[in-house]
Amino acid sequence: MTATDVRPDAPEAPPQRKEKPVRVLSFSQNLSRWDLKFSPYLYISPFFILFAIVGLFPIAYTAVISFMEWDLVRNSGEFIGFGQYVWILENPHFWTALRNTFSIFLLSSVPQLLLAVFIAAMLDKNIRAKTFWRTSVLLPYVMAPVAVALIFSNMFGDNHGLVNNILTDLGLPAVPWHKDPFWSHVAIATMVNFRWTGYNALILLAAMQAVPREYYEAATVDGAGAFRQFWSITLPSLRPTLIFVIITSTIGGLQIFDEPSQFDNTGEGGAAQQWLTISLFLYNIGWRDWNFGRAAALAWILFLIILVIGLINLLVTRRLVRDEGGRGVTIPRKRGLSRKGQGR
Amino acid sequence: MSTTPPLAMVEQPIATAGLRRGRGDRSVKIRGYRAGFWVYAGLALVLVSAVFPYYWSFLIGSGDASTINDPNMSWIPGGNFFANAASVLNDPAVNFWPALWNSIYSSTLIAISVVVTSTLAGWAFAKLRFPGSKGLLVFVVATMAVPMQLGVVPLYILFSDLGWTGNVGAIIIPSLTSAFGVFWMTQYLQQTVPDELIEAARVDGATMFRTFWTVAVPAARPAAAMLFLFTFVTAWNNFFWPFIVLDRRDPTLPVALSLLQSNYFVDYSVVLAGVLLATIPLLLLFAVAGKQLVSGIMAGAVKG
Numbered sequence: 001m002t003a004t005d006v007r008p009d010a011p012e013a014p015p016q017r018k019e020k021p022v023r024v025l026s027f028s029q030n031l032s033r034w035d036l037k038f039s040p041y042l043y044i045s046p047f048f049i050l051f052a053i054v055g056l057f058p059i060a061y062t063a064v065i066s067f068m069e070w071d072l073v074r075n076s077g078e079f080i081g082f083g084q085y086v087w088i089l090e091n092p093h094f095w096t097a098l099r100n101t102f103s104i105f106l107l108s109s110v111p112q113l114l115l116a117v118f119i120a121a122m123l124d125k126n127i128r129a130k131t132f133w134r135t136s137v138l139l140p141y142v143m144a145p146v147a148v149a150l151i152f153s154n155m156f157g158d159n160h161g162l163v164n165n166i167l168t169d170l171g172l173p174a175v176p177w178h179k180d181p182f183w184s185h186v187a188i189a190t191m192v193n194f195r196w197t198g199y200n201a202l203i204l205l206a207a208m209q210a211v212p213r214e215y216y217e218a219a220t221v222d223g224a225g226a227f228r229q230f231w232s233i234t235l236p237s238l239r240p241t242l243i244f245v246i247i248t249s250t251i252g253g254l255q256i257f258d259e260p261s262q263f264d265n266t267g268e269g270g271a272a273q274q275w276l277t278i279s280l281f282l283y284n285i286g287w288r289d290w291n292f293g294r295a296a297a298l299a300w301i302l303f304l305i306i307l308v309i310g311l312i313n314l315l316v317t318r319r320l321v322r323d324e325g326g327r328g329v330t331i332p333r334k335r336g337l338s339r340k341g342q343g344r
Numbered sequence: 345m346s347t348t349p350p351l352a353m354v355e356q357p358i359a360t361a362g363l364r365r366g367r368g369d370r371s372v373k374i375r376g377y378r379a380g381f382w383v384y385a386g387l388a389l390v391l392v393s394a395v396f397p398y399y400w401s402f403l404i405g406s407g408d409a410s411t412i413n414d415p416n417m418s419w420i421p422g423g424n425f426f427a428n429a430a431s432v433l434n435d436p437a438v439n440f441w442p443a444l445w446n447s448i449y450s451s452t453l454i455a456i457s458v459v460v461t462s463t464l465a466g467w468a469f470a471k472l473r474f475p476g477s478k479g480l481l482v483f484v485v486a487t488m489a490v491p492m493q494l495g496v497v498p499l500y501i502l503f504s505d506l507g508w509t510g511n512v513g514a515i516i517i518p519s520l521t522s523a524f525g526v527f528w529m530t531q532y533l534q535q536t537v538p539d540e541l542i543e544a545a546r547v548d549g550a551t552m553f554r555t556f557w558t559v560a561v562p563a564a565r566p567a568a569a570m571l572f573l574f575t576f577v578t579a580w581n582n583f584f585w586p587f588i589v590l591d592r593r594d595p596t597l598p599v600a601l602s603l604l605q606s607n608y609f610v611d612y613s614v615v616l617a618g619v620l621l622a623t624i625p626l627l628l629l630f631a632v633a634g635k636q637l638v639s640g641i642m643a644g645a646v647k648g
Contacts, residue, residue, distance in 0.1 A: 032549075032551070035551055035552045035553075036552065037474075039472070039552035039553065040468040040472040040473075040474035040477070041468075041474065043464040043465060043467055043468035043472070043556070044464065044465040044468045044469070044480070046460070046461045046464055046465070047461040047462065047464065047465040047521050047526060048465070048480075050457075050461065050520050050521045051484075051521045051523070054495075054499070054517055054518040054520065054521070055487065055490075055495065055518075055521065055523075056487075057498070058494070058495035058496075058497075058498040058499050058502075058518075059490065059494050059495055061497075061498035062494055062495065062497055062498055065497055065498060065501075075501065075504070075505065118386075119386075119387075119390055122383050122386050122387055122390075123387070125383050127383060127384070127387070131635060131638070133387050133391070134638045135634045135635060135638055136390075136391045136394055136395075137390060137391075137394065138630075138634065138637060138638055138641070139394040139395065139398075139630070140394050140397070141577075141637075142577060142623075142626045142627065142629070142630045142637075143397070143398075143581075143623055143626070144580070144581040144583070144597070144598045144601065144622070144623070144626075145581060145583060145598075146581075146583050146598040146601045146602055147401075147598070147601055147619045147622060147623050148397065150601060150604070150605055150615060150616065150619050151397045151400060151401050151616065151619060152397070154400075154404065154412070154612055154615075154616060155397075155400060157412075160412055160414075162400070165417075194393070194394075194397065198390070198394065199641060202638060202641045202642055203641060203642070205642065206641070206642035206643070209642075251488075251489055251491070254491075255491045255492065255493060257583070257584045258583045258584065258598075261587075261602075262602055262605065265605050267602075279493055279584070282493055283584075283587075283588065286496070286497060286500075286588075287588055292497050292500075292501065295496075295497050296497045296498075299491075299493045299494045299496070299497065300494065302491060302493055302494070303490065303491055303493075303494050306489060306491060307489065310489055
């Protein structure tokens with residue numbers, strides 16, 4: 001390094017003040033100071049260098065491309081301003097895709113979270129073979145979304161699908177799962193719910209386990225029933241975790257691609273765009289029509305939508321948390337008292 | 345690790361409940377004492393719905409082309425599973441074996457790289473003080489909201505410039521890092537490594553790297569194992585980007601699955617046999633590491 005001339009036992013470092021000799025930095029001390037100062041950057045650099053190249057650069061470049069008419073042959077673009085954004089926003093398919101995406105997102109996340117809270121509450125009971133039940137709940141999570149989509153689109157077949165067979169056996173009319181927009185959204189949302197409900201239940205279960213059991217005992221002594229206990233003790237303590245789960249499922253749900261793309265064998269989102277989602281639309285624009293400028297513009301629009309919806313979710317749920325009132329103050333204190341059960 | 349404390353909390357009440365058991369403990373209705381019949385019934389229902397799609401794909405996959413159209417279909421599997429599986433495995437248009445190999449090695453490389461980069465960066469963010477650390481970490485976490493779709497167009501252009509489209513490298517490189525991984529490791533190391541330990545190492549004259557190696561790496565091991573599992577499962581199941589960039593002749597398993605339906609077969613028996621075949625490797629992994637995966641999700645939630 002630069003300080004090699006300062007030897008460990010440099011004999012004449014003239015003391016400037018008699019009482020307090022200046023500390024002569026030895027080589028190893030100097031090295032150690034450099035080490036302390038710069039090695040953190042060394043540790044984060046592998047992540048950040050890769051992240052900048054394959055994560056950040058493409059995002060910025062997408063913005064650039066979205067203002068261009070991209071020429072695939074020459075692989076370069078011509079600047080056209082907001083033209084691609086205007087094209088997207090004026091395209092009726094975009095609005096259909098937006099509506100479909102929201103519809104599928106709501107049909108999947110709302111029942112999924114309700115079910116997940118319910119399943120978590122069951123797992124939170126004092127049950128036998130805890131590990132077995134917890135593990136079984138996660139079984140759908142390991143199946144690839146594409147595999148889930150293939151199995152479920154088979155079960156939701158219009159003519160001879162399992163679900164319609166059961167419905168007609170019960171004397172009910174068969175449901176047009178592929179023809180009707182709403183029912184196609186229900187079918188696709190079912191695939192999402194199948195894969196993610198157990199996962200979210202486990203996250204919520206973790207939060208439930210952090211609630212001190214004394215609360216429930218005290219509530220029982222006070223005469224609160226099971227429902228009242230769930231409503232007044234369990235749910236309020238779940239709120240931070242609920243925010244986390246809601247935000248992550250928003251981010252994931254608005255990007256949905258795998259399930260709708262495999263819902264039939266053309267992957268176009270249905271003859272009348274019944275289940276065309278934004279991501280599927282993006283793929284069709286980019287890799288079927290080969291128009292990268294428009295695909296890039298749509299990607300940015302999708303990102304802005306996710307940001308806005310995510311922020312709205314955050315604000316709404318945070319307000320709910322603040323409404324909790326004094327409880328937020330008492331929980332940590334009581335937790336401190338019953339340390340032995342808490343861990344971390 | 346994280347599962348033990350709650351257990352300790354629950355175990356205690358059982359002991360008292362046990363004393364009263366037998367003579368109708370109606371008076372004791374404290375939540376968490378004993379799970380009633382309906383809890384097991386509810387969980388059994390959840391289990392059945394979790395397993396049913398697997399069973400359904402085996403049922404159809406073991407039949408023949410006519411099974412799916414038979415309204416009086418039997419609930420007992422037929423005998424054609426191996427024949428259907430063989431037609432998936434041997435079909436040159438599906439490329440099952442190359443797809444399996446591609447999935448295994450791309451997911452493994454991605455998981456290794458994410459674990460290494462995340463442990464290094466997580467250590468720095470959790471325990472080392474340096475200018476800009478807070479801001480950088482917030483920035484990393486914020487990028488978790490960025491959808492994959494926002495990067496695909498330039499990445500595609502970049503890889504086709506390099507002549508890499510169709511190459512598995514094109515799906516490995518963009519996934520080599522994970523913002524979630526850094527966040528996960530930072531949280532974990534912050535909570536598990538006491539500052540005194542690092543100070544002690546410094547006093548003993550250990551270099552920063554030696555401290556990292558002897559303090560951080562052993563401490564990070566459980567979290568690293570879970571991060572590896574999660575990244576592996578996510579990479580294995582990833583579809584959007586591989587579907588865009590990979591050649592149909594050299595796919596990963598999810599892409600091969602999509603080919604089963606779109607290009608080739610209308611025979612659902614073969615399609616669902618293929619789905620089950622492609623799911624078996626991850627089912628095996630789950631059988632071995634399912635517990636870890638569960639505790640990983642639960643640990644992540646507490647910190648999230």
